[in-house]
Amino acid sequence: AKLTAGTKFRLINYSKLDNSPPNLGAFNGYPNNHIFSLGQNAYRINYADTADAGYTNAITLTVVDNPALSPAVQQVAGIAGSPLTPTSALTPLNFDTNCVLNYTSTTLPLNLNLDSNTGVISGTPIAAQTAANITIIGTIPGGGLCTGQSAQATVTLTVAATQTITFAAPPTPTFTPNGTFVVSATATSGGVVVYSSQTPAVCTTNGGSTITMLGADTCTIAANQPGNANWAPAPQVTQDITITPGTQAALVLSANPASIAVSGTSLLQATGGSGTGAVTYYPITGPCSLSGATLTGTGIGNCVFSATKAGAPNYKDRTSNDATVVVTAKPLTVSYPANPLTIGMPA
Numbered sequence: 001a002k003l004t005a006g007t008k009f010r011l012i013n014y015s016k017l018d019n020s021p022p023n024l025g026a027f028n029g030y031p032n033n034h035i036f037s038l039g040q041n042a043y044r045i046n047y048a049d050t051a052d053a054g055y056t057n058a059i060t061l062t063v064v065d066n067p068a069l070s071p072a073v074q075q076v077a078g079i080a081g082s083p084l085t086p087t088s089a090l091t092p093l094n095f096d097t098n099c100v101l102n103y104t105s106t107t108l109p110l111n112l113n114l115d116s117n118t119g120v121i122s123g124t125p126i127a128a129q130t131a132a133n134i135t136i137i138g139t140i141p142g143g144g145l146c147t148g149q150s151a152q153a154t155v156t157l158t159v160a161a162t163q164t165i166t167f168a169a170p171p172t173p174t175f176t177p178n179g180t181f182v183v184s185a186t187a188t189s190g191g192v193v194v195y196s197s198q199t200p201a202v203c204t205t206n207g208g209s210t211i212t213m214l215g216a217d218t219c220t221i222a223a224n225q226p227g228n229a230n231w232a233p234a235p236q237v238t239q240d241i242t243i244t245p246g247t248q249a250a251l252v253l254s255a256n257p258a259s260i261a262v263s264g265t266s267l268l269q270a271t272g273g274s275g276t277g278a279v280t281y282y283p284i285t286g287p288c289s290l291s292g293a294t295l296t297g298t299g300i301g302n303c304v305f306s307a308t309k310a311g312a313p314n315y316k317d318r319t320s321n322d323a324t325v326v327v328t329a330k331p332l333t334v335s336y337p338a339n340p341l342t343i344g345m346p347a
Contacts, residue, residue, distance in 0.1 A: 002040040007063040009043075035064060035096040036147045042066060042094065068093040069119065069138050069153040076121070078159045079232040080128045084112065087155055090119030092138055099146035105136050109157070121155055128161035128230065160232040163189040165223045167239040175216040175246035175314050183209050183241070187225040187234055196222045198238060216245040216314040245311055248274035248318035253281075253307045259326040260297045266325045268293040270307040273318050277310030287327055297327035 030036065034045045043061040070091045078084040092101050103119040109132065112123035119136050134155040142148030165187050173181040185193045195205050203219035204212050211221060219241045225234040251273040255266045270279045281293050286303030288295045295303060307320040 003063045005063050005065045009061045011059040011061060030145055031098050033096075034098055034145065034147075035094065035149070037149075042149075064094045067095050067138075067149045067151040069136070069151045072153050074153070074155045076155055076157050078125050078157065080125055080159050080161050082232075083124050084122060086120050086122040088120070090136065090138065090153055092151070095138070095149055095151075096140060096146060099140045099149075101138050101140050103136055103138050105134055107133070107135050109134070109159075119153065121157075125157075125159040127159065129157070129159045130230065131156050131158045133157075158229060160227060160230060161189070163187050163191075163225060163227065163231050163234045165193060165225055165234045165237045167223065167237060170239055170241045172244070173213060173241065174244050175213055177213075179213045180210050181213070181241070183211060183221050183223075183239060185209075185223040185237070185239070189225060189227070189231040189234070191225045191228065191231065194224045194226070196224070198222050202243065203241075211241075213243055216243045219243055245314055245316045246274070248272075248309060248311055248315045251279075251307060251309050251318045251320040253305070253320035253323040255295070255305070255323045255325045258324070259328065261328050261330050262297050262299060263330070264327070265294055265296050268295060268305055268307065268323065270309065270320055273309040275309075275311055275315045277312065277315070277317075279307055279309045281305060281307045284322060286325070288325065295325060297325070300327055300329055302326055 030045055032045060032047050035042055036045070042064050044064050046060040046062065070093055071088060074087050076084065076087055090103065095101055103114060103116050105114050108114055108121070109125060109129070111126045112121055114121055114136065119138065121134065134157055136153045136155065138151050138153070140146055140149040165185050168184040171181045171183065173179070183195065187193055194207050195209055196207070197203050197205050198220035199218065202215045202217045204214065205221070211219065220238055221241065222236050222238045224236050227233040249272050251270055253268060253270050255268050257266055260266050268281050281290060282305070283290050284304040284306055287299030287301045288297050288303035290305070295305065297303065303325045305323050305325070309318045311317045
């Protein structure tokens, strides 16, 4: 029957012992702390003096667990074409420390290396693969003073494939307040692409491909694909989209009053348009002068004026309709003397 680890046996065999422990010739020629197998159990030898009367030396055999490697299982993830983060070194348990332990594997993928002294796997995987178990065997060959021992550890390796993202041709949007346009990018993995704005003052997105315009400028959109167990995250790519200035609403110019006499004035007023650009008034033809939005008739005739509203940064400039102010002659003024004249009397 298999005995419980930790069970101890004290052997008294004074006919084979001398007075110099640890004694290489004391127990079948094995050194102190040697582990050997017998039946279903493994035993560790310990040469020790005892308090037993009449005996010079004694041998204690302690039952130990079967040899093992720690960690017995490792999970390792890598990316095809990139150096693998080396696995952890293996720690032998219940192996004979007086003998050389050697690590081997018959299931090692191409381009990976196994350190025969530590059990560490390293290298650069060349192909993607789903979880594959790599068996590492730690062995002490039998022979000489060493008893044959072996144990296994498993490394579960997952190698993700690399992927790239490609944008379609950029759209050519024209600015409208809170207007939208759509971008398009695909990943070689076929996974969903996630979008973000690198210029949040110009454009925004909630992660999808629909982009909301906030201004007329260069909108930079980044595309990402986070990957999964089979695909590594894609390198981020960006696309610049030029949002051209929009067309303003109609700019309507009027004059109040629309008819004045020479030297009279009329006030020009522009309404409509878009944005907060400044309005500039300018004459086209006619006998009038202009100061800001106030025109003054300088002669008889028709004065034609126009206005322009600046559009920067989000709109193009917008020109109004032409407005006409009619300038007429001054009315005749009759003056009378302070004292009225008497008919028939000299003035």
